[in-house]
Amino acid sequence: MKRQLYLWHRWLGIGLCLFLALWCLSGMVMLYVGYPKLLPSEHLERLPPLAADCCVPLDTALAAVDGANPVGVRLTSVAGAPRYLIDRGEGPLLAVDAQSGRRIAGISAFEALESARAFAGNTAVGYRGLVQEDAWTFNHALDRDRPLHRVQTEDDQRRLLYVSSHTGAVVRDATAHERTWNWLGAWLHWLYPLRGGPLDGIWGTLLIYSGLLGAAMAALGMAVGLLRWRFRRPYRSGSRSPYAAGYQRWHHLTGLLFGVPLVIWAFSGAMSMEPWGLFKSRSALSPAALRGGELTAEAFPVETTALLRRFRQGGLEPRELEWRLLGGAGYVVATDATGASRILPMARGAQPLERLPAALLERAARAMNPTAEARIEWLDRYDFYYYSRAEPSLYSHLPRRLPALRVRFDDPAATWVHLDPHTGALIEQSDSRRRAVRWVFKLLHSWDWPPLLAKPLLRDALLMLFSLGALAVSLTGVVIGWRRLVRGKRRARRNPLPAAAEAEAEMK
Incomplete structure (x- = not known):
């Protein structure tokens, strides 16, 4: 049994140690330079203010895309000119010139x-x-x-x-800057060299099984390392490791010290690809129930010019407007260059609000599943399932404002929803399977643990320390594996020794 562990670890290591070394190196880069993205703050700060007389009314824009059945409409600026963007829920957004009312094809x-x-x-x-x-x-x-x-x-x-x-x-x-560092970061970490070529169709499969085999290799290595460590009586060299010096000794020691995070990172990296439908949502909730109806011009009797005037009177200089339905009623959200927002109900005499009334948002949320018991929770600070991340993170572009409403439904899928009271938007919908991703990827792989997220310098230091240790394990494994292949070729030329006998000889 011991010999089999040794052989499996050796040959898996020869095949995968270089991959693990690249993953460790690229992961350290990604800690500080993320994959390129356009953050909401970058988008908003480059938009000009919407002029008071900028735009045709909403009904004119919707008429230009007759039959679109929108779920949301946003007024923004493109090339310095106002433009309506109409969201149908899926497929490309539809664009309408807000000055002429012409559909942009x-x-x-x-x-x-x-x-x-x-x-x-x-x-x-x-x-x-x-x-x-x-x-x-x-x-x-x-x-x-x-x-x-x-x-x-x-x-x-x-x-x-x-x-x-x-x-x-x-x-x-x-x-x-992002592109240069990402050649060593995300491009390597996600094996993007395999994308777009003959292996593109199996890229995800290769990433999953490389990660799982890497985790198995590291776990076998820890088992072998513990078996070969002399806890009571040292070897004749005086060392408790059978290797007195050289790369094998460093591989043995660093493997015992840093093998656990290497196993965890390789396994959780494979799980990030959500293999075999393990984390596919079973929730039957639909965002349409939150909206409570179809978005039509009749639900928004206040024209665009009047909307802009009201928001300015309330102290906000809008860069974007967004038309939303919540519980069948119309609301318009205005956002300025800093990301601050106000929401205006379409009820007569209403004034812009910083947040929607709690009772109104809770009632709309319960309508998403009226037959299930709903547990209401208002979040005024981040917790394990609702938190924000810094810019390099893959998820930094997703807004996570406070306070937020969490609703837990007692349905078969154990569905949760998070709603933003500033906009009425559905931030996130998850069930027990989707929340499992929080554990097997975001916690294990990125160390998104609230006490560490609250101390980013400590978190970065720990991640760098264990990444460097895992890199040392992998690089020493690369050297040992290369030397083993070269030595094996030389022995095969002289006097071939059966692999099992050779392994047994090395174990003594």
Whole structure:
């Protein structure tokens, strides 16, 4: 049995130690430089204020996309000009010129350049073609905007800007700094060199099984390391490790010290791909029930110019407006350049509010599942399941404001929802399976544990320490594996020794 453990660990290590070393190295980079994304704050600060007489009424915009059945409408600016973006719930957003009321059917290269130039502060830009995806746009967040116009800025940051071919909005920016470090970071960590080529179809499968086999390899190594450690009587060299010096000794010692985080990271990395449908949601709740009806112009009797005037009178300079339904009633949310927002009910004489009334939001939430018992909880601080992350994180673009409403439904899927009282938006919907991802990935892989998140310097120091240790385990394994292959070839030429006998000889 001991010999089998040794052989399995050896050959898995020869095949996977280099992968684990790259994962450790790239993970340390990702701790400080995340995959390129466009944060809400970056988007809002580049928008001009919406002029009081900027736009045609909402009903004119909806008439331009007759039959669209929208679930939400947003008024923003593209290339410095106001534009309605109409969300149908799935598929690309529909765009309407807010000044003329004309439907925009597609975005040309010239229009993409104008949008990018306005985003970049009127700096010089150059067109780099239309792409479906590339190294900085692999994730699914941009699926509704593909294909993407790619534009290069000529400023100091040398940004690559990606412009939606459906709306003309800039949906991602990747600075030269981000791109340079991401070749060593996310691009390696997620095995993106395998994307877009002949292995693209099995990329996810390779990532899953490489992680699982890496975890098995590290676990076997710890088992072998403990078996070979002399707890009572040292070896003749005086060491409790059979290796008195060299890479094997360092591999043995660092493996015992840092093997556990290596196992955990390899396993949780595989689970991040959510294999075999393990974490597929079973919840039957629909966001449509929260809205409580269809979004029509009749639900919003206040025209756009009057809306802008009311928000300005309330002390907010809107950069964007968003039309929403909640419990069948209409609300308009205004957001300024800092991300601050106000919400205006469509009831007669209503004034902009900082937050919706608690009773109203709770009633709308219960309507999502009226047959199940609902436990209401108002969050005024972050906890294990609701928290924010710093910019390098994969999830830093997702807003997590406080206070927030959590509703736990006593349904078969144990569904939870989080709602934002500032906007009435459904922030997140999860069931027991989706919350399991919080444990097997976000906790185990990213160490998203509230006490550590509250002390980011300590968290970073611990992550770096254990990453360096895991990197040492992997790199010494690479050297040992390479030497074993070279030595094996030499022995095979001289006098072949059966692998099992050779392993047994090395174990003595």
